[in-house]
Amino acid sequence: MKLWQKDNTEVAQRIERFTVGRDTEFDGLLARYDVQGSIAHVTMLGEVGLMTPEESATAVAALQTIAQEIEAGTFGIEPGVEDVHSQVELLLTQRIGDTGKKIHSGRSRNDQVAVDIKLFLRAQLLELRDEARTLFDLLLEQSERLKDKLLPGYTHLQVAMPSSFGLWFGAYAESLTDDLDLLATAYRLCNRNPLGSGAGYGSSFPLSRTRTTELLGFDGLHHNAVYAQMSRGKTERTVAMALAGIGATLARLSMDCCLYLSQNFGFISFPPELTTGSSIMPHKKNPDVFELIRAKGNRLQALPNELALLLTNLPSGYHRDLQLTKEILFPALDELKQCLQMAHLMLSNVEIRGGILEEEKYKYVFSVEAVNALVNQGIPFREAYRQVGNDIEAGTFGWDLSKGLHHTHEGSLGNLGTEDIRARMNEVLGAFGNRQT
Structure with missing residues (x-):
């Protein structure tokens, strides 16, 4: 069944397979939402006079039953049915007759x-x-x-500074x-x-799009x-x-x-x-x-x-x-x-x-701490940097872990x-x- 098919047309099977593609595989995921949208649309059609209140209520009740079947896992797209939209409309028409054919008024796939x-x-x-x-x-x-x-x-996959x-x-x-x-x-x-x-x-x-938005x-x-x-x-x-x-x-x-x-x-x-x-x-x-x-x-x-x-x-x-x-x-x-x-x-x-x-291999991770300690003693940054750099080159650099780390600014080690x-x-x-x- 195709919602667009005329009585005197038949699509070649190869064309149908190609154009449908994997759609039926993913349409199963959309089934509950297709019914939700249809319930809102049908409710609105009844309110604006494109369906009678009785027809709208009948269609909504049938759609709610289909929704329950979807949740129970008993709903499926039958062979030969093009998509989930067609399947829902087909079920509805089978169950409530010609009223089911009215639900597509004012709507396109x-x-x-x-x-x-x-x-x-x-x-x-x-x-x-x-x-x-x-x-x-x-x-x-x-x-x-x-x-x-x-x-x-x-930084650069080189040991840089202490982190946690x-x-x-x-x-x-x-x-x-x-x-x-x-x-x-x-x-x-x-x-x-x-x-x-x-x-x-x-x-x-005379659709009310505001109403379906609310629903x-x-x-x-x-x-x-x-x-x-x-x-x-x-x-x-x-x-x-x-x-x-x-x-x-x-x-x-x-x-x-x-x-x-x-x-x-x-x-x-x-x-x-x-x-x-x-x-x-x-x-x-x-x-x-x-x-x-x-x-x-x-x-x-x-x-x-x-x-x-x-x-x-x-x-x-x-x-x-x-x-x-x-x-x-x-x-x-x-x-x-x-x-x-x-x-x-x-x-x-x-x-x-x-x-x-x-561990010894991480001792240079504290080089910036050593520079900053010298700066805090009043030594200009560039001079402190040079002193620590020279110690590193000479192999004499060391850092006493017992001094601790005192990072206080927002987002630092001591202030996460x-x-x-x-x-x-x-x-x-x-x-x-x-x-x-």
């Missing part, structure tokens, strides 16, 4: 799929928000718990704060209603009917940018963990059940989880570019090219959720080695700014409103 995707992505972004928030909370907890555990900081696990964990917590800020922007774009824009040029029916819980609508269609693809690309930001943070965190776990660093370790071994080297404890998070995070960073290329030079209006946004973006949502969950599992079980900076980072995250979360998954 273009705005139907657009609203389905908005609703789907809105729900997905809330799930990602919650997963990222869970990891954020863990990172801040570890930051406070390990704030006195020192490790060397690096508190500073390191806190850095990635704050990075997630910025990532969620971008996710909130994507969420706001998803939270606008394209329904009622039809094929992209509105309708002569679907959108913050507002895409006012211009042409732009409502143009938001298709733009919405997906904005979401992809947000996913790429989180992916980049996870990839960088994972790279650090791979380095710190290696024997050359040996800063951290994990229980044996969270690492893998070698088929020939019995001593190996491989960071496969972090390597895969790194790889998946890097792949997520390609999403915006892939979508941008797909959308390049498209004129206004709907084009079948947009169908491919689903197969680019939808699998990435689950992949990112899994990466966030696995990062949380691993970092919940991380073991930290103490006394790292007491944990509560400020948490307050910033709470501010960002507020941009999502009070909506729960």
Whole structure:
């Protein structure tokens, strides 16, 4: 069944297979949202007189039954049915007769799929928000718990200055704060209603787009009917940018963990059940989880570019090219959720080695501390730098760890700014409103 098919036309099977592509695979994910959109649309049709109140109520009740079947896992797209929109309308017509044929009044598959995707992505972004928030909370907890555990900081992969696990964990917590800020922007774009824009040029029916906006819980609508269609693809690309930001943070965190776990660093370790071994080297404890998070995070960073290329030079209006946004973006949502969950599992079980900076090979990490100590005694910075540099060249440099480290400015070793980072995250979360998954 095809909503557009005429009695005297038949599409060649090869053409049908090619044009449908993987759509039915991803349409299952949209089913509950297609029914939600249909319930709102049918409710509105009854209110504006395009269906009688009785017809509208009958259709809504049948749609609610289909929604229950979707939740129970008994709904499916039958062979020969083109898409989820067709399947829902087919079921409805089978169950309530000709009334079911009225639900498409004032609607096109273009705005139907657009609203389905908005609703789907809105729900997905809330799930990602919650997963990222869970990891954020863990990172801040570890930051406070390990704030006195020192490790060397690096620039150019050369030993640079003293750092701490508190500073390191806190850095990635704050990075997630910025990532969620971008996710909130994507969420706001998803939270606008394209329904009622039809094929992209509105309708002569007296629709109430404001009413469907209220019924679907959108913050507002895409006012211009042409732009409502143009938001298709733009919405997906904005979401992809947000996913790429989180992916980049996870990839960088994972790279650090791979380095710190290696024997050359040996800063951290994990229980044996969270690492893998070698088929020939019995001593190996491989960071496969972090390597895969790194790889998946890097792949997520390609999403915006892939979508941008797909959308390049498209004129206004709907084009079948947009169908491919689903197969680019939808699998990435689950992949990112899994990466966030696995990062949380691993970092919940991380073991930290103490006394790292007491090792001889890290003594030069305190060279800046020595320079600053001389400056605090009144020696000009450049002279202090020269003196310490000469000591290093002569092999006479040393630093007494018992002196401690006295870093007090905001965001330093002794002043992590944990509560400020948490307050910033709470501010960002507020941009999502009070909506729960």
